[in-house]
Amino acid sequence: MNAMNPAPQAPYATILQYWRQPHPAFTSGQDARSSENALLVLMYGSLEKAARFGWLNAGRTLIDKTYLRILWATQGLESAGTSFDELAARLDSFIRTELKPRWDDLDKLEHEERHQLTLHLVEQMQTQVFQSSERLHCTTWLLFFLCPQLPVFPYAITRRASSDYRAWHPECRQRLINLIPRFCNKTPASCHGSAQEQQAVTRLLAQGDWWPRRMLAQQMRNAVA
Numbered sequence: 001m002n003a004m005n006p007a008p009q010a011p012y013a014t015i016l017q018y019w020r021q022p023h024p025a026f027t028s029g030q031d032a033r034s035s036e037n038a039l040l041v042l043m044y045g046s047l048e049k050a051a052r053f054g055w056l057n058a059g060r061t062l063i064d065k066t067y068l069r070i071l072w073a074t075q076g077l078e079s080a081g082t083s084f085d086e087l088a089a090r091l092d093s094f095i096r097t098e099l100k101p102r103w104d105d106l107d108k109l110e111h112e113e114r115h116q117l118t119l120h121l122v123e124q125m126q127t128q129v130f131q132s133s134e135r136l137h138c139t140t141w142l143l144f145f146l147c148p149q150l151p152v153f154p155y156a157i158t159r160r161a162s163s164d165y166r167a168w169h170p171e172c173r174q175r176l177i178n179l180i181p182r183f184c185n186k187t188p189a190s191c192h193g194s195a196q197e198q199q200a201v202t203r204l205l206a207q208g209d210w211w212p213r214r215m216l217a218q219q220m221r222n223a224v225a
Contacts, residue, residue: 011215011218011219011222012183012186012215014218015214015215015218016188018036018074019035019037020035020037020188020191021035022035022038023036023070023074025073025074025076026069026073026074032192033067034070034074035192036074036214037188037190037192038192038193039067039070039074040145040148040190041190041192041193041201042063042067043063043067043142043145043146044145044146044148044201045193045197045201046063046067047062047063047099047146047147048200051100051103051104055096055100061088061091061092062091062092062095062096063088063092063095063146064088065084065087065088068080068084068088068091068142071141072084075141075154077137077138078135078138080130080135081130081131081132081135090128090129090131091129091142094124094125094128095146097128098121098124098125098128099121099146099147106147106149106150114149114150114151115151115173118143118150118151118152118169119166121147121150121152122139122143122165122169125139125142125143126139129142134163136155136165136168137154137155137156139155139165140152140153140165141155144213144217148204148208148210149208151173151209151213153168153169153173153176153213153216153217154217154220155168156221172216175216175220176209176213176216179212179215179219180209180212182212183211183215186211187205187206188205188211189202190202190205
């Protein structure tokens with residue numbers, strides 16, 4: 001990094017620490033599942049596994065309520081407006097209604113199709129899971145970890161000028177253009193989970209733009225803090 005332009009290094013080092021290490025906001029940093037690497041395995045990985053086994057989960061919700069607790073604690077999300085038990089149940093219905101029919105085709109979508117589907121899913125998650133348009137921060141962070149294949153941009157909680165994701169999305173999309181060349185070749189490897197899970201997440205990061213979007217989310221969060 002050029003010493004005259006050190007700004008990108010600070011958020012990069014911060015996110016790399018979040019990626020690798022347990023988060024102090026959940027069980028005082030003692031739970032390995034609270035690293036963002038682990039959280040991506042728990043959220044996205046659970047859906048990948050479910051897809052391989054016919055979306056069967058022995059009567060349990062596809063995303064465990066504990067995973068939701070970890071996400072809320074580590075990302076500083078506001079109240080979901082309901083219990084985590086109820087949230088997990090609503091999310092399960094959303095996944096089976098909106099994601100299950102599309103899951104195998106997400107990687108085949110054209111560029112603009114991905115963006116349009118993202119807008120649709122954000123709105124549907126607000127309606128079906130949170131039953132409110134006032135929890136855009138929760139909605140976008142949850143979808144960000146569930147569907148890293150899609151261009152979801154986490155909403156900055158302290159930005160109160162607009163809660164319209166259709167306005168937020170193109171703004172972030174334009175900002176991302178400047179970040180991708182700087183960070184797309186700095187994606188970390190996965191070190192959490194089974195060998196298969198590590199390979200899947202490492203490949204996901206290398207082939208997509210989840211990592212630059214995570215960098216952008218941190219920059220936006222810092223800018224409005």
